[in-house]
């Protein structure tokens with residue numbers, strides 16, 4: 001992508017900041033972020049001369065003013081905590097559904113070329129058939145998952161009735177530098193790295209034989225750019241298409257750090273699904289093909305944490 005004007009809602013967050021990092025050299029960037037979980041620090045290493053930042057909520061700022069003359073929207077802004085959504089479903093609904101609707105409305109009125117929506121594998125719930133395919137029935141099990149499923153439906157409707165090109169990417173378990181290990185909603189990889197680097201024993205819930213599909217944030221950025229430039233619409237799985245058990249993950253991180261610390265096993269958490277792996281054949285239609293060994297990116301992530309925490 002070159003010489004475009006690109007909006008990233010939630011651009012100060014983990015994934016948004018990586019999209020900006022990739023596009024910053026050749027494009028003009030417009031960020032909309034209310035700093036609720038994102039931080040300016042996440043983009044402090046970038047060239048600010050081509051970045052315009054509007055600090056405020058997608059729910060309250062005049063998005064049409066901000067979106068004017070822009071080409072693409074990468075809509076990352078959301079309240080991302082599953083447990084947070086269980087505690088305060090109205091808040092999740094407000095940002096992730098009403099906010100998304102406002103972003104779509106502004107994108108339509110500003111004749112945006114394509115809107116890429118950050119959806120989630122959470123929409124599937126605890127599916128029986130593996131690998132998970134986009135034709136499988138969705139079964140959201142939390143208010144967060146409901147908001148992502150609803151966002152996808154709104155995207156489809158805006159494409160169909162208003163001719164706004166949209167695409168929804170169902171990310172699986174994303175990891176990489178700048179993912180916050182201290183957040184209440186932190187993901188397993190930053191928590192393991194952070195604890196092991198501090199010589200503390202991480203907790204594994206259940207027997208550790210549950211599987212997840214871990215995908216590097218670099219590949220998530222690839223998927224976003226390919227999806228924006230493609231003609232495809234609808235929902236697409238974005239994962240590695242391979243599964244790793246939590247025990248294997250722990251061992252890889254332990255070995256990478258050169259530690260022999262043991263985990264603490266605790267009772268399985270209610271609501272935790274047993275297995276997850278994406279069928280990524282549909283996303284191959286727009287060129288997404290993350291055929292690589294995720295251990296290299298895991299090592300880069302460990303290095304980043306060593307230098308930054």
Ligand SMILES: NC(=O)c1ccc[n+]([C@@H]2O[C@H](COP(=O)([O-])OP(=O)(O)OC[C@H]3O[C@@H](n4cnc5c(N)ncnc54)[C@H](O)[C@@H]3O)[C@@H](O)[C@H]2O)c1
Nearest residue numbers: 010012013014015033034036037038057058077078118174
């Ligand atoms: N990280 C993952 O593994 C993962 C998996 C599936 C889906 N997703 C989705 O990807 C997107 C990005 O996730 P992330 O991991 O980078 O999360 P993040 O919390 O780091 O980023 C979200 C960003 O949105 C901003 N934001 C929140 N509410 C806002 C509002 N009302 N107005 C403007 N900005 C607001 C936050 O300040 C933050 O910068 C989210 O939509 C999330 O649901 C992430």
